[in-house]
Amino acid sequence: MYEHILVRYGEINTKGNNRSQLERLLLSNIQNALGQWPQIKVRRISSRTLVSLHGAPVEAVLGKLEKVFGIRSLSPVMAAPLDVAAITEVAAQVLEEARHLGSTFKVKVRRGNKQFPLDSMELARHVGGALAERFTELQVDVHEPNVTVHIDVRDDGAYVYADVVEGAGGFPVGMSGRVGALLSGGIDSPVAVWQAMRRGLVVDLVHFHSFPFTSERAQRKVEDLAKTLAGWSGSLNLNLVSLTQTQAAIRKSCPEGLRTILLRRMMFHISTALGKQYGWLAFVTGDSLGQVASQTLSGLHVVDEVTDLTIIRPLVAEDKLDIIRRAQAIGTYETSILPYDDCCSLFAPKRPKTQPKRDEVRLAEAELDVEGLIAAALQAVEVKKIDRDA
Structure with missing residues (x-):
């Protein structure tokens, strides 16, 4: 024995x-x-x-x-x-x-x-x-x-x-500092969060939603993903941020082809403000180069300019099949593939611009009340503490 x-x-x-x-x-x-x-x-x-x-x-x-x-x-x-x-x-x-x-x-x-x-x-x-x-x-x-x-x-x-x-390898969680991380509900972002935690980072999760256009089941899906990740790190803060007002403003005032890029910029604007409250020095995303229209090099470049946070992209050069294998290994894959729309897929334009220019994006964003939208989003943030399973 x-x-x-x-x-x-x-x-x-x-x-x-x-x-x-x-x-x-x-x-x-x-x-x-x-x-x-x-x-x-x-x-x-x-x-x-x-x-x-x-x-x-x-x-x-x-x-x-x-x-x-x-x-x-x-x-x-x-x-x-x-x-x-x-x-x-x-x-x-x-x-x-x-x-x-x-x-x-x-x-x-x-x-x-x-x-x-x-x-x-x-x-x-x-x-x-x-x-x-x-x-x-x-x-x-x-x-x-x-x-x-x-x-x-x-x-x-x-x-x-x-x-x-x-074992899991890496460094003990808590060694490397505190960061924010985007948790979208897809396959990639939970893997990116897992890899960040494996480097010793304490991660605060941020999920952007468009309730009531996205369903409660979509939110529960994200909470389930967060719970799986908490099994690897201990308790996690899940910040639920509404983008409904922001998306309505973008849809009303901005060119359709730039909607996704502008939405990503607003996510980074809001995350930067949220990061000041938590003390983040960096923000983690599940971006993988060229995987979707907003993740071209031009798209990433245009989005990154709005924040002074270091952007950590653990999956930027990963093959999709390798990401899927990792998701299966860490226990997030089956939840990630549940068919509930997130805020990005729900409002995706038919022909997104894949090579956006900085000047045209800035000009389009000038039509928005950026500071007002940031303030409104922060005021409505809901924070849930997600514990690991007993």
Whole structure:
């Protein structure tokens, strides 16, 4: 029965003077992710973190830890005192648990505790020989074994395991600062948000809607996406911003071919003002170059000029199929493809201009009461706190 989970770091290991600070942040994020099991204890052991289960279900805990950014890999482990016979016995238990995986095995030792009397090769030979005598139906294969029994010898004991589970990688959320992010309800923007969080960013979500022209089901779809993303980062603020008045003004006063570009500029105007309230230095979008009419290089250039926020576009050079695969992997795809219109698709012009010129866009925008529309949108912002599933 596995008693602990051994957590290995990802890019944290590449950091120097601030590594201990990042480790503390990761520990805090791990504890928050496992809050439904108050009996669990989390502590650092050298360049690892040990999660002691105390009866919590190992598979459920692994599922939570797989979504904590900053973790490179995980292993359910059994602990043994620093005694060769005890380590051998625990290794036999681990191999017994894993023997269904195949007919060959090997033993691999990492000796972090240099005071242990046997070196890595000596301990591997001793334990491997004992296991071969006990499990006569299994063969030793040091090159391509079906099962590898790992023994990690530390100052406080030895940790023995056979399974290595891939983690989310990246940096702990909270390391890199706070940003806003556009969450549209499509396939791309949730993936962009996920990638931003993976770089250690705390993300405040912004969703622009056109209620009553967009439905309550469209809003619930976005809330469901936000909840899935919260499973990776913890609680998220979802800012619901109405564009109904803005779209009516654009439709009344501006050329049809420029409607989408002008709408995007207004989104960035409003987001910039919202960012001053939150303290954002950057804004994340799901733009992918050339994917839709407003995401040409000319379109992005014309939109970006209205904000002093740094615009982060994690998907700008990504292939659509790669984005879809990532959406499937992180759990947002099935929700994203639900057929509810967002504010952009609902009011899209028949022939959008794909190579807008800055002067013509500025001239068209001059027909709008930009400051008044920004103020009206900010006054009606609804903020929802989205928590991760228990």
